[in-house]
Amino acid sequence: MSEQVEIVVVGAGVIGCAVAERLARAGHEVFVIEKNPGVTQGENQSSRNSGVIHAGLYYDRQQRPHKARLCVRGNRLLYRFCQRYQVPALQCGKLVVAAKQEEVPILEHYLARARDNGVPCELIPGPRAREMEPNVRAVAALHLPTSGVIDPTALVQKLYALAAGHGAQFLVQTELVEARARGQALELTIRYRDGAQDRFAAGRMINCAGLYADQVARLLEPGSPYTLDPSRGEAACFYRTKRPELWLEGMNVYPTPRRLVLKEGTYFTVGVHLTPTLEPRMQGPPVVGPVVTVGPLNLPARGREDFGGEHQPMRRFWQEVAPFFPGLREDDLQPYQVGVQARLAGHQDWVFHPDPVHPPSLHLLGFDSPALTSCLAIAEKVAGFVERGPQALAPEA
Numbered sequence: 001m002s003e004q005v006e007i008v009v010v011g012a013g014v015i016g017c018a019v020a021e022r023l024a025r026a027g028h029e030v031f032v033i034e035k036n037p038g039v040t041q042g043e044n045q046s047s048r049n050s051g052v053i054h055a056g057l058y059y060d061r062q063q064r065p066h067k068a069r070l071c072v073r074g075n076r077l078l079y080r081f082c083q084r085y086q087v088p089a090l091q092c093g094k095l096v097v098a099a100k101q102e103e104v105p106i107l108e109h110y111l112a113r114a115r116d117n118g119v120p121c122e123l124i125p126g127p128r129a130r131e132m133e134p135n136v137r138a139v140a141a142l143h144l145p146t147s148g149v150i151d152p153t154a155l156v157q158k159l160y161a162l163a164a165g166h167g168a169q170f171l172v173q174t175e176l177v178e179a180r181a182r183g184q185a186l187e188l189t190i191r192y193r194d195g196a197q198d199r200f201a202a203g204r205m206i207n208c209a210g211l212y213a214d215q216v217a218r219l220l221e222p223g224s225p226y227t228l229d230p231s232r233g234e235a236a237c238f239y240r241t242k243r244p245e246l247w248l249e250g251m252n253v254y255p256t257p258r259r260l261v262l263k264e265g266t267y268f269t270v271g272v273h274l275t276p277t278l279e280p281r282m283q284g285p286p287v288v289g290p291v292v293t294v295g296p297l298n299l300p301a302r303g304r305e306d307f308g309g310e311h312q313p314m315r316r317f318w319q320e321v322a323p324f325f326p327g328l329r330e331d332d333l334q335p336y337q338v339g340v341q342a343r344l345a346g347h348q349d350w351v352f353h354p355d356p357v358h359p360p361s362l363h364l365l366g367f368d369s370p371a372l373t374s375c376l377a378i379a380e381k382v383a384g385f386v387e388r389g390p391q392a393l394a395p396e397a
């Protein structure tokens with residue numbers, strides 16, 4: 001490569017692929033650099049998550065304005081996209097359950113937030129919740145009809161295929177190892193699998209490097225203030241077909257959000273939840289499959305590649321869900337998967353950070369959940385930055 005390319009996207013997870021698709025469709029010249037052996041091959045967040053299409057309930061507009069807006073818009077765009085391109089997804093809805101009377105005021109608080117965010121949501125009595133999911137223990141619940149589930153790998157593959165169809169070029173097993181501003185342009189150094197390196201010029205870089213986004217930002221701006229604090233999310237599962245009395249109809253079932261006070265600060269956790277998986281069919285939309293995932297149990301990650309090692313005992317998952325799904329037994333559960341999430345230390349919202357050294361370049365930092373749900377809205381925002389400038393990054397733009 002020797003000539004200058006217009007836009008380099010670093011990372012081919014769901015965000016990099018969505019950004020590449022959006023920009024290539026608009027006629028931009030796009031190169032995507034991915035260090036994994038292939039798109040959705042190898043470890044990243046986009047292939048190891050819960051696959052929930054979030055409605056947008058949890059994020060307050062004051063402290064998390066990007067998540068609040070982009071999740072609601074992303075939810076709508078994603079269903080349309082999945083229908084158009086036959087990506088397996090199901091709008092199965094979600095219950096957020098109060099197992100005890102003391103939890104009901106918390107649901108009322110979230111109901112007000114849902115209304116503020118424009119999220120369809122209803123507070124329903126326990127018996128109505130049990131008509132929807134008979135095995136749930138609930139004195140009341142929030143019902144969110146726009147929540148759902150998706151096959152995340154199929155989504156990334158479709159975005160990749162569409163981006164490539166619009167002319168985006170993907171270089172896999174290729175890592176960005178150096179970036180320097182040279183006047184208006186960037187000089188980028190990439191390393192191939194065999195260790196050989198290449199250098200080329202680009203008009204701008206969009207950093208969608210997920211768990212490595214802070215390191216990629218430091219290639220250009222060594223003093224970048226952003227540091228990721230990755231979190232390990234473990235999931236277990238059970239077969240809803242093995243014990244008929246345990247049958248889950250196929251909704252997402254969440255506990256009432258809880259406040260966690262840790263040494264780094266106070267967090268709200270959506271909690272360990274039950275999420276159906278999808279079974280594709282030869283024709284028509286997918287159906288709910290036999291496996292129900294239970295997770296994630298969030299733990300501090302022992303590094304950015306903390307995908308292996310021992311699972312937490314199944315007892316811990318069981319203890320989390322037993323209060324609102326009492327039929328489950330500890331021995332119904334088995335380990336499912338581990339994912340690592342790109343949380344940004346000291347920030348609750350996603351950060352879109354135009355590079356101070358090379359302002360046409362943009363870093364996407366801390367794109368944790370619900371970034372899968374929001375990927376198409378995030379890509380729209382990035383396209384706004386490329387086409388109209390940094391004012392397009394304001395949350396309300």
Ligand SMILES: Cc1cc2nc3c(=O)[nH]c(=O)nc-3n(C[C@H](O)[C@H](O)[C@H](O)COP(=O)(O)OP(=O)(O)OC[C@H]3O[C@@H](n4cnc5c(N)ncnc54)[C@H](O)[C@@H]3O)c2cc1C
Nearest residue numbers: 011013014015035045046049050052176210233339371373
């Ligand atoms: C356990 C868990 C559960 C989750 N559940 C949900 C959910 O239910 N719903 C939801 O909406 N979201 C969920 N999320 C969040 C969602 O999965 C992520 O926010 C989203 O996948 C982030 O995508 P990404 O493209 O930014 O990152 P990634 O998928 O991590 O992709 C980044 C890519 O950049 C590449 N890369 C990094 N550095 C370089 C470099 N120097 N050169 C070249 N390539 C590089 C990496 O190899 C990687 O492929 C969950 C996440 C986890 C971990």
